[in-house]
Structure formats: C-alpha cells, structure tokens
Amino acid sequence: MTEKCDKSAETEQNNKLEAEIGTKVTNDETVTKPKKELTATQKARIERNRQKALLLRQSRLSQQQLLGTKTTTGCSRVIDTGGGFLLEENPDVKPRKLNRVEEPAPVIAGDDSICLECDKPFQDSYLLTTYDHQVCDKCRDPEEKHSVITKTEARETYLLSEVDITKREPILKYVVRKNPHNRRWGDMKLYLRLQIEERALEVWKTPEAxxxxxxxxxxxxxxxxxxxxxxxxxxxxxxxxxxxxxxxxxVHTHVFGPEIQSETDEDIYTKTCIECDHQITFEKM
Ligand SMILES: [Zn+2]
Ligand SMILES: [Zn+2]
The missing domain is CATH 1.20.5 (Single alpha-helices involved in coiled-coils or other helix-helix interfaces)
Structure with a gap:
C-alpha cells in the first residue's frame, strides 16, 4: 500500500477560501496585495471575511479531529491488488462501512407469499418449505387436496417416467419416509399429489389423453x-x-398266470399276474 498524498488537498481548500473571501490565499496564508488600491473600509471588510473564513476552517478541522476521522481530505490510499490495476480506497468512507451494524432486512409486505387457497399473505408454511407449494398452514388439507403419493404410485397411476418425475423442470420436491411395511425396504419418496397431477398434465396434455x-x-x-x-x-x-x-x-402290463377255478363256486375264477402278484377275480358263465 502506498500513500499518495500531496499538497493539492490544501491548495484546493485554499482556493475555496479564495472564493469565499474574494482574495487569494496562498499556502503560507499571506494575502497578496491587490493591484488596485482599496479603501480602508474595503480592506478591513476583506480582512474580517478572511479571518472569519480561517476561523471557520479551523473549527471544521478541529471538529474532524474530535470525531477521529482523517483530516487529510482528498488523500486516498491506493491498494495494489497485484492484478495489474490499482484499487482506490477512500479513507473517509471505509471506516464507516466497517463499523456499520448489519441489520436484518426489514420485513416488507411484498415479500410475503399469497396463499393460493385463501388469497391471504403469509410468511412461511409447511407446504411452502416442503413442496414449494404456496398454501398457508391454515388452508393445508393433508387428507384430500394436499395428500401425498409415493413415487411408485405416481409412476403407475399417472404413467410418468422416472425422468418425468425426477428430472423435468421445475424439479419436484419430495419427503423421504421409511417404508411402513418393512423398514428394510427402500425409503419411500412422497410427492405432493397435485404436483404429480400437474406434471402428468404437462406430459399427457389432457386427462383424456x-x-x-x-x-x-x-x-x-x-x-x-x-x-x-x-x-x-x-x-x-x-x-x-x-x-x-x-x-x-x-404302464405295467400284467402277465397273468393260469386261471384257477374257485373251490367253493364253480363260476368264480382267479388269476394272478406273474410279475406283480396282482390278482383279479372274475366270473365265467
Ligand atoms: Zn390460506
Ligand atoms: Zn402285473
């Protein structure tokens, strides 16, 4: 940092004084003798004005010293940024900026959101923060109008692709919930049904389609x-x-052995398969 300060500031101030008192004030603060002869009263008036101006200047300077601000008016600090150009810093402005207390931005009515349901302004709501849906908490209807839908359901019911749901602008917000049926299953992504319906209309144009x-x-x-x-x-x-x-x-084909007549009934015969011992009884007239 270099100090770029010369007498020009003081000269400038003296020039101002010259304008005020109608005569030239040099750096050593002596009045050059006017070329034209002035009357004693004129001279006296000029001298009074000059004294007044000097006093005024003195009081200004001491006031500035009391306030602790730099008195080297017009003397600016130059900062070499190293980027090939110089930044000029005004020392009279800088300290004030640094001391400025950052106050929170005032709440302006225009910053409020207007509820899509009741048309009333509101500042914050569940639907606004969670789904960017401009509806106040009073108007929220989680059972019907503002019910949620899982991504799977959205895909199946509204025939939306993964891209339609997750990539298309504006990106739809969702809430992640553990699957109530089984904690080990993947988390459920819950979308606002009306936003999914809106998206479906973007994709399909009409409900009929x-x-x-x-x-x-x-x-x-x-x-x-x-x-x-x-x-x-x-x-x-x-x-x-x-x-x-x-x-x-x-299938096994029985190979029956000889037919044997019953001893008790002469009409009854039996025969037995020689392979599986299956026996059948039959009548022979
Ligand atoms: Zn509302
Ligand atoms: Zn057999």
Missing amino acids: LEEERDSREQKREIAKKKKFNKNMKKLRQEVRSSLFEVKSN
Missing part, C-alpha cells in the same frame, strides 16, 4: 396376459400330453 393411454396400456397388458396365458396353456398341454404318453408307455 392420459385415460386413453392408460386404457391402451391396459389393453396391451391384457393382450400380453392372454398371450402369456395361452403360451402357458400350450406348454402345459404339451407337458400333460407327453407325460400321458410316458404314463402310457411306462
């Missing part, structure tokens, strides 16, 4: 389901058929 898309997807799903069902049935039939074939081919 969304409905149409939903129907069409439902149809496709149905068709796919049917296809899958048919495919499964075909597979099952094939499996059953082949297993039936296998059953048939694997």
Whole structure:
C-alpha cells in the first residue's frame, strides 16, 4: 500500500477560501496585495471575511479531529491488488462501512407469499418449505387436496417416467419416509399429489389423453396376459400330453398266470399276474 498524498488537498481548500473571501490565499496564508488600491473600509471588510473564513476552517478541522476521522481530505490510499490495476480506497468512507451494524432486512409486505387457497399473505408454511407449494398452514388439507403419493404410485397411476418425475423442470420436491411395511425396504419418496397431477398434465396434455393411454396400456397388458396365458396353456398341454404318453408307455402290463377255478363256486375264477402278484377275480358263465 502506498500513500499518495500531496499538497493539492490544501491548495484546493485554499482556493475555496479564495472564493469565499474574494482574495487569494496562498499556502503560507499571506494575502497578496491587490493591484488596485482599496479603501480602508474595503480592506478591513476583506480582512474580517478572511479571518472569519480561517476561523471557520479551523473549527471544521478541529471538529474532524474530535470525531477521529482523517483530516487529510482528498488523500486516498491506493491498494495494489497485484492484478495489474490499482484499487482506490477512500479513507473517509471505509471506516464507516466497517463499523456499520448489519441489520436484518426489514420485513416488507411484498415479500410475503399469497396463499393460493385463501388469497391471504403469509410468511412461511409447511407446504411452502416442503413442496414449494404456496398454501398457508391454515388452508393445508393433508387428507384430500394436499395428500401425498409415493413415487411408485405416481409412476403407475399417472404413467410418468422416472425422468418425468425426477428430472423435468421445475424439479419436484419430495419427503423421504421409511417404508411402513418393512423398514428394510427402500425409503419411500412422497410427492405432493397435485404436483404429480400437474406434471402428468404437462406430459399427457389432457386427462383424456392420459385415460386413453392408460386404457391402451391396459389393453396391451391384457393382450400380453392372454398371450402369456395361452403360451402357458400350450406348454402345459404339451407337458400333460407327453407325460400321458410316458404314463402310457411306462404302464405295467400284467402277465397273468393260469386261471384257477374257485373251490367253493364253480363260476368264480382267479388269476394272478406273474410279475406283480396282482390278482383279479372274475366270473365265467
Ligand atoms: Zn390460506
Ligand atoms: Zn402285473
């Protein structure tokens, strides 16, 4: 830091004095003799004015000294920023800036948000801080109008993609909650339903278009389901058929031994499979 201070400040002040008293005041503060001869009264008046001006200046200077401010008016400190240019610092302004107490910005009515429901101004609310939704706490309706929806539900109900929900501007805010069904499952992201609906309208333009898309997807799903069902049935039939074939081919064919007439009833005969000992009884007329 260099001090750039010269006599120019004082000269400037003297020039001001000159204007005030109508005569030239030099640095050594002697009055140069006017070229034109002046009357004694004129001289006296000039001298009085000069004294008055000097007194005024003196009192100003001592006042400044009392206040503790620098008296080297016009003498500025120059700061070399090292960036190839110099910053000029006005010492008369700087200390005041430093001593200034930072007061909180005054609350202006214009800073308040206007509730979308009741049109009344409010400063802060749950919906505003959590979802950037401009509705005051009094008007908040968490059961109906301001209910929340999970991301999964939003995707399925409003046919929104991950990008639609998480990347599209303005970015939708959400609240993270532990899954109430199972703590080990991923956290749930809860979105404000009406913001999701708004987003869905941006994507689908009209509720009808969304409905149409939903129907069409439902149809496709149905068709796919049917296809899958048919495919499964075909597979099952094939499996059953082949297993039936296998059953048939694997079935044991009895090889019966000789028919033996019953000792008690001459019409009754029995025969026994020679392989599995299966015995059948039959009548022979
Ligand atoms: Zn309200
Ligand atoms: Zn047998």
